[in-house]
Amino acid sequence: MGKSPQHRDLFAGALELMVLHSLRIKPMHGYALVKHIQQVSDDLLQIEEGSLYPALQRMLREGWLEAEEGVSAKGRPTRIYQLTKSGMKRLEQEKSSFEKMFEGITRVLAVVKA
Incomplete structure (x- = not known):
């Protein structure tokens, strides 16, 4: 059985981006x-x-x-x-990458059939 449109997997990097940004606000444990x-x-x-938790372990290994x-x-x-500090730098890179990707997706979705 397929996933419903409301329960799709996140795109690559989305989880890291959200975790890094959330931890920029304040330190938290996993459940928080x-x-x-x-x-x-x-x-x-x-x-x-x-x-x-695997993503957190990966980010710990990377030093973020x-x-x-x-x-x-x-x-x-x-x-x-x-x-x-390394994680902050990674967050800025990920945000920039996401913004470019979102801009591209927005352009594709803006094209209407002639």
């Missing part, structure tokens, strides 16, 4: 990131934890994020992620 993105998008975007031990709102041990 999921909830933040869902809330800010008015439930249009739902990040699966199975996608988020740092993590420290913390405690969740429910008192459980958790990792708190924060953006590094």
Whole structure:
């Protein structure tokens, strides 16, 4: 069975872009990131934890994020992620790339049949 149009996969790089931008606002643990993105998008975007945690690990390896031990709102041990200087630079690159891609898509969608 196919996915409904309301539940499509994100384009490549979208998850990283949203995570980096969200962590620019404030450090968060993984579940808080999921909830933040869902809330800010008015439930249009739902990040699966199975996608988020591998992405966080990849971004840690790349040096875009740092993590420290913390405690969740429910008192459980958790990792708190924060953006590094390298991550800030990556965020700016990703935003620029996204804006160019969005401009191209907008141009394609603006063409009407003659």
